[in-house]
Structure formats: C-alpha cells, structure tokens
Amino acid sequence: MDPFHQQTNTPKEFIYLKEDSIQAQEELNEPIIDLIGDINSVSMLVKTACLNHGFFQVINHGVDSQLINMAHAHVNHFFKLPLEVKLKVQKQHGSLWGYSSAHAERFTSRLPWKETLSFNFHENCGSNKGGIVVDFFESSLGKEFEQMGLVFERYCKEMKRVGLTIMEILGISLGLEKCYYKEFFKDTSSIMRCNFYPTCQDPNLVFGTPPHCDFNSFTILHQDQVGGLEVFVDNKWKSIQPRHDALVINIGDTFTALSNGIYKSCLHRAIVKRQVERISLAFFLCPKEDKVIVPPQHLLVSNSRIYPDFT
Numbered sequence: 001m002d003p004f005h006q007q008t009n010t011p012k013e014f015i016y017l018k019e020d021s022i023q024a025q026e027e028l029n030e031p032i033i034d035l036i037g038d039i040n041s042v043s044m045l046v047k048t049a050c051l052n053h054g055f056f057q058v059i060n061h062g063v064d065s066q067l068i069n070m071a072h073a074h075v076n077h078f079f080k081l082p083l084e085v086k087l088k089v090q091k092q093h094g095s096l097w098g099y100s101s102a103h104a105e106r107f108t109s110r111l112p113w114k115e116t117l118s119f120n121f122h123e124n125c126g127s128n129k130g131g132i133v134v135d136f137f138e139s140s141l142g143k144e145f146e147q148m149g150l151v152f153e154r155y156c157k158e159m160k161r162v163g164l165t166i167m168e169i170l171g172i173s174l175g176l177e178k179c180y181y182k183e184f185f186k187d188t189s190s191i192m193r194c195n196f197y198p199t200c201q202d203p204n205l206v207f208g209t210p211p212h213c214d215f216n217s218f219t220i221l222h223q224d225q226v227g228g229l230e231v232f233v234d235n236k237w238k239s240i241q242p243r244h245d246a247l248v249i250n251i252g253d254t255f256t257a258l259s260n261g262i263y264k265s266c267l268h269r270a271i272v273k274r275q276v277e278r279i280s281l282a283f284f285l286c287p288k289e290d291k292v293i294v295p296p297q298h299l300l301v302s303n304s305r306i307y308p309d310f311t
Contacts, residue, residue: 010202024230028238036060047173050263054251074148079196089140113206117194121156159283197278208270214252216284221248226278232267260295261306
C-alpha cells in the first residue's frame with residue numbers, strides 16, 4: 001500500500017518528536033560561487049564555506065537549463081506512475097539501486113516522508129548504444145523508458161564534469177596542485193538519487209530526509225523552487241533557498257577524510273510541505289570502489305593523521 005495517500009492520520013512509522021522537527025527560522029548565508037570568476041577569489045570563498053559548514057552554491061556551471069528541466073520532468077513523471085510500475089524497479093534489501101518508498105526495505109520506524117529512485121553512474125560502461133544509466137532504465141522498466149535513461153545519462157556526465165571543476169577549486173583552496181583531487185576522481189563510481197517529497201497533512205511530525213551527513217565525497221544537488229533543505233550551523237537549523245540557476249554543493253565524509261579533517265561534512269535535512277510536493281536531484285560524487293582514501297602529504301606536515309586508510 002502507498003503510505004503517502006488515502007491516509008486520515010500520519011502513520012506512526014513516520015513520526016518524530018515534535019521538538020526534533022521545528023523548522024528553520026533563518027536562512028544560511030552560504031556563498032554563491034561564480035565558476036567563471038577568478039579562481040583564486042573563488043577558492044577563498046569556498047575555503048571559508050568549507051571551514052564553517054561545507055555548503056555553497058555554484059552558478060555559471062555550464063549545465064544546460066533545458067537538460068535540468070527535462071530531468072525534473074522525467075522525475076515527476078516517474079513518481080506519478082502507478083505503484084505497480086514503480087515496483088518493477090524496487091530496491092532490494094542490501095542494494096543501493098532502485099525505487100524505494102520511505103526506505104521501508106531498510107527501516108521500520110522514523111521513516112522518511114519521500115520516495116527515491118537511485119542508480120549507479122560509471123562512464124564508459126553499459127551497452128554500445130547507451131551507457132550504464134540507459135541500461136538500468138531499459139532493463140528494469142522497459143524500452144519505453146529509454147529516453148529517460150538517455151536524459152539521466154547526459155545529466156550524470158554533466159554532474160561529473162562540474163564535480164571535477166569543483167575538485168580543482170577544492171585543491172587550490174587547500175594549497176594543493178590544481179589537479180590533485182581532479183586526478184584522484186578522474187575515475188568515479190558515483191550515485192544518482194532522485195527524491196520526491198509528497199505533501200503531508202502534518203509536516204511538523206515528519207522529515208522528508210532526517211538529519212544526516214553524506215558519506216560520499218561531495219554532493220551536487222539541484223532542488224526545485226519549493227525549498228526544504230536545511231543545514232545545522234551555529235547550533236541551529238538554517239534553510240538554503242533554492243535558485244534555479246544554481247547547484248548546491250556540500251562536503252561529505254569521504255572528502256573530510258581526504259582533507260585530513262580540515263573540511264567538515266555538515267548535518268542537514270529536508271522538510272516537507274502541507275500543500276506542495278518537492279523534487280530534488282542529488283548526484284553523489286564518489287571515487288572508484290578500490291581507491292584508497294588517504295590525504296595528501298601536504299596536509300600532514302603540521303597535522304597528525306586523523307583517519308586510517310579505507311576504500
């Protein structure tokens with residue numbers, strides 16, 4: 001049964017303590033980074049953000065607004081499909097890929113008020129005609145979803161391109177060679193997650209996404225104009241206002257290790273609305289699975305090693 005519809009009361013599996021879900025009363029003053037601006041000035045702005053909370057937005061990123069609009073349209077179409085169609089690609093226990101309704105395959109309480117569709121992105125993988133994303137949509141949902149796969153294949157490639165540009169900026173901001181992190185992430189095994197947050201009659205009792213830090217290197221998020229992303233800074237929750245022309249960037253735990261703890265991943269969450277649905281597209285930039293996460297020697301000169309090696 002679909003938990004988000006035909007309910008007279010919010011199911012208890014979704015309810016959090018009311019004091020935990022008090023919504024933000026002020027905005028985060030995160031920098032808006034112009035990617036065609038002076039690289040040294042840009043890197044200083046990024047450094048300040050990453051030392052404080054790890055969130056910033058980027059503009060002039062070169063991603064075609066029409067591609068972003070198409071991706072949002074396909075996401076909206078997918079989540080409006082009948083449940084039996086979405087369940088064709090249902091996420092299996094232990095798997096990262098597929099459709100999930102409230103992560104119910106993983107948890108039984110404090111469920112997030114959302115549906116997700118997640119899939120893997122490797123470049124140069126997949127069939128001759130399409131890449132790994134096209135293969136995912138066609139094999140799980142059928143030939144009629146080829147166009148959706150093609151749009152997201154292209155979207156993921158653009159997100160990786162932007163991600164490598166940001167890796168250059170992060171390297172400079174930490175006093176490293178421009179290409180240090182870019183080379184490290186040239187081969188990636190990234191994750192694309194499409195989030196759909198239905199309306200909720202009791203939005204103060206639930207979370208779209210509960211408070212968490214991202215495990216990956218960093219996340220590139222495009223959110224629609226509804227808003228709902230909040231960040232925990234200075235012991236309070238602050239909102240990040242959506243900009244259609246911008247991508248929201250936040251540092252994840254893996255990059256915290258790669259910076260030897262200098263740049264921190266930050267607690268954040270998503271709230272839901274009573275009268276309007278929300279969509280967000282999250283691209284989690286990750287190194288290949290066999291890459292050993294170790295900070296550059298330059299960052300260990302005056303600081304002891306904080307994290308052990310891991311893949």
